[in-house]
Amino acid sequence: MKRRMAEIMAVMMVSVFVLTGCSSDEEKKISHFEKGETYFQNGEYKSAELEFRNAIQIDPEFVDAYERLGETYLKLGDPRGAFREYTMVAKLDPENIDAALKLATFYMLGKKTDESREKVEAVLAKEPTNIEALFLMAGLYDLEKNLYEAASVFEKILELDSTQSRAYMGLARIYARQGKLDEAESQLMSAVHLDPAAIKPRLELARFYTGRKAFDEARAQIEKSIELNPGNADLYIILGNFFFQMKQPDEAERAYLKAIEISPDEIKPYMVAAGFYDASGNVDQTLGMYEKALTVKPDDINIMTTMAGFFLKRQQMDEAERYLTRVLEERPNFFPARMMKGEIAVFNKDFPEAIGIFDQLIKEEPRSSRAHYLKGVSHLGKEEMQVAKTSLVKSVELNPQLVKAKMLLADIALRERDFETAQKESAEILALNPKDYRARMMLGNALMAQGKNAEAEVAYKTLIAEKPENPAGYYRLGLLQRSLKDYDGAMESFNAALARNPMLMDVFTNLVLVYGAKGELDIALRACDDQLEKVGDSRVHQAVINNLKGGLFLAQKRTEAAEKAFSRAIADNPDFMPPYYALARIYLSGKKQQKAIDQYNAILAKNPDQAGPHMLLGTIYDMQKKYHMSEKHYRAALEINPQFAPAANNLAYLLSSREDQIDEALNFARIAKEKLPDDPSVMDTLGWIYYKKGLYGNAAQEFSDSLEKLPENATVNYHLGAALFQKGEKERAKSYLEKALALDTTFDGVDEAKRMLSEM
Structure with a gap:
């Protein structure tokens, strides 16, 4: 009997323990949920997120917590998180109308109209007069450009509730797109008259007037809204934006500053004013506004991310990194901040690091056109052209208006001599922006390369007409004329380019070539002397001109004068390669190679720390096919100056014939490319x-x-x-x-x- 009583007591104790435990979990769950509600109401969304998550951890089927967590993610600007939570609500509570409508909205915003329609129709099957579901259905019809059906739904909403101002505004948009402007204005007036102090209808009317270029009427509506809502800072921001659009910067600035005066504890007016000053090119005032916003909200990651972008745009990478570090400490997975980290890696030419970042971002967000674009840029930096093209093509597929990506694709096509693709890409850019100078230049180049000379001429003359002070259009037109043997036209074009910028050596070189083609060598030499005066003390430019003079002297069979000109060119710019070869050819053709070798060896005997004589000796031995000797002198030049590009280039080419030294050859070639790109x-x-x-x-x-x-x-x-x-x-x-x-x-x-x- 005693044993039986002991067993009963044990069972009772276990039951009490279990019941107490259950009660405790229920209390904890409710406590976390109520704390989350308090944090949410106070705008402390990160803390609210944590509490709602704790409640769900105790009860994985706590529908209310999932729903509030979804709202919290919306407040945090995390639509993916919100979508995930509302999906759980719909799964746990299939009858939850609000969750179904939220999911339908997400699907519609993501252009997934079939999924959205399925959710909306399910709600309307249960509640045919659900106003929110009807608005979503009208939006779906609008997306599908089924304006008649969209208008019918808006009319049905008004039949159900004639005070729905959104329906009047929706009808107005439909009528405006159909060209029924008077009817559109009438619907907007109806919305305004429902509640004259309501802000949205009056601003919609202002936008309508702006679209019709009735700017006075638009301004009057904004100012009337301010009169009826004098304490609303957002309205002053809208007025400032209107003035900015009208190119009235002083009035815009006054409106933005008034918004700050009204709401000094809100960050939005400061951020908008910062954007205004940034667009106006006022760096100090821009930064000042950002700093004031950060004073109001010191831990706001959006302000810090924007400031990082501000510094990134100005290539102040240390400052950008400083703010991004703070952001990522707070939110390690914050997508925009990680994107900027990738951009900084690209700027620093740390392409493997950049590719790693963009690969992860693309894995998380496969439809990020910018991530694909920057990944393509990174692969270009590594000279991985095919992989780069794949990423760039994907970025354009996701965003057909991404001009930067299309520009790179056109540039790659030109470099690959795929001129038809280059023509197509540049024409598509011009369709988006007819004034894009670089795209029209590439179009002209692609047309010229295909022998479509008349079309190329039109492209180049359009460049000249659009930017008459830019020498590039004249230069490209001159190249076309030279290729067609229109030497007089080419000279006129090249001279026009040089009149705008006398330092353009490609242009001057082509001008000299035209003189040579016409047999006017003395005139060409005089032009060289004139150009030497125009370029002043620039030794780099002097080297090019003296090298041209050497070539002209050779054409006149004035070998001694040519030798002096080439020697001057090397003295002017030891990194300039053509005169080395020219001098070596003079020595070889005149049977003076041994004399030259003795001469340069004597120079080195007096002063061995000179890279130039080693380079000349290496070039002579190269031409004599005495490669062991040329290699010796190229290496000697590089011991003296490891960044001496001419020797690095020639040694790289020499070593490229040896399978076991191909990687060393590549290292030298890259040194040369970095110095002489x-x-x-x-x-x-x-x-x-x-x-x-x-x-x-x-x-x-x-x-x-x-x-x-x-x-x-x-x-x-x-x-x-x-x-x-x-x-x-x-x-x-x-x-x-x-x-x-x-x-x-x-x-x-x-x-x-x-x-x-x-x-x-």
């Missing part, structure tokens, strides 16, 4: 090393860029043809290989070029 010889060297490594796409890019500057160079034509052949683009390869053989039959690779052609 626009030198066609450097491009060709880097391209050839890529070719040797089997990176045929990258190689073709470099050869294309080189050929732009050296179109009549047999070696570069052969190299591009070989790269295209290896890529499988044999039709395109054929034209370059044939041109190479037509230009010269002695370049290195002649037999290989013939073999490739025979295989076609």
Whole structure:
């Protein structure tokens, strides 16, 4: 009996414990929920989020907590989080009308009209007169451009409730799109008369008048709304925006400052004023407004992110990083801040870091056009052209109006000599923005490359008409005229470009070439002397001009004068490569190579720490095919100056023929490319090393860029043809290989070029 009583007592104790535990969990759940409600009402949404989450952890089927958590995420600007929570509400409580309508709204905003319609129709099947569901249905019809049905739904809403101002405004928008402007105005007036002090209807009427360019009427409506709601700072912001749109900056500034005066403890007026000052180019006042906003809300991540963007735009990366660090400490997964971190990595040329960031962002948000675009930019930085194109194409697919991405695609197409694609991309940019100067330039270049000369001429003349002070249009027109042997026209265009900027050596070089084509060598020499005065003390420009003079002297068979001119060019700019080759050719052709070798060795004996003489000796030995000696002098030059680009370039090309030294060759080629990014010889060297490594796409890019500057160079034509052949683009390869053989039959690779052609 005693044993039986003990068992009964034990069971009772367990029951009491279980019941007490359940009661405790229920109390904790309600406590967390009520704390969350208090935080929510006080605008402390992060704390509210934590409390609602705690309640759900105790009771995973707590519908009210999911619903309030969804509202909390909306307040935090996290629509994905809100969507997730409302989905749980709908799953746990299929009869919950509010959750169904929230999900329908999310679907509609995401252009998923079928999913949205399914939710709305389910609500209307239960409640045919549900006003919110009817508004959503009207919005869906509007999205589908079914204006008649949308208008019918708005009319039904007004039949149910004639005080629904949103329905009047919806009808007004429908009528305006149908061109029924008087009817639209009448509907807006009806909305305004329902409640003259209501802000939204009157502002909608103001927008309607602005669209009709009835600016006085629009301003009157905004000011009337201010009169009826004098303490509303947002209305002063709207008035400021109106004045800004009307190009009345003083009135706009006064309105923004009045908004701050009315609501000094709100951040929005400060942020809007900052945007105004930023657009006006007033950096100090912009920063001042941001700092005042941050004083009001010191931990606001949106202010700090905006400030980071402000500094990022001005390339003040340390300041941008400082604010982003604070943001990410508070919100480690905050998407905009991580995007900016990626942008900073791109700016710092830390492309692997940038790609890692954008890959993660794309994984989280696959439809982020900007993330795909910046990933493409990062791959371009790594010279990974094909991967870059894939990312850029995706960014345009997601945002067809992303001009920067289309511009890069057009640029890549030009570099790949895919002129039809370049023409298509640049034409699409111009369709979006007919005044885009760079796009029209690329269009002209693509047309010229395809032999569509009349169309190219129109493009270049349009550039000149749009920006007569920009020399680029004259230069491109001059190149077209020169290619057509319209030498007088070309000279006029080149001179027009130089009148606007005498420091443009590409333009001056082409002008000298036109003089040469006309046989006017003395005039060309006088032009060089005049140009030397115009460029002043710029040794870089003097080097180019003295190199041109050397070429002109050679054409006149004045070898001694040419030698002096080339020597001056090297003295002016030791990094400038052409005069080294010119001098070496003079020595070789005049059988003076040994004398030159002795001369430069004597110079080095007196002063061994000179890279220039080593470079000249290396070039002479290169031309004599004494490669062990040329390598010795190139390496000696680089020991003296590790960044000496001419020696780095030539050594890279020399080493590229050795399979076991190809990586060393690539390192030297990259040194040369960094120092001389626009030198066609450097491009060709880097391209050839890529070719040797089997990176045929990258190689073709470099050869294309080189050929732009050296179109009549047999070696570069052969190299591009070989790269295209290896890529499988044999039709395109054929034209370059044939041109190479037509230009010269002695370049290195002649037999290989013939073999490739025979295989076609």
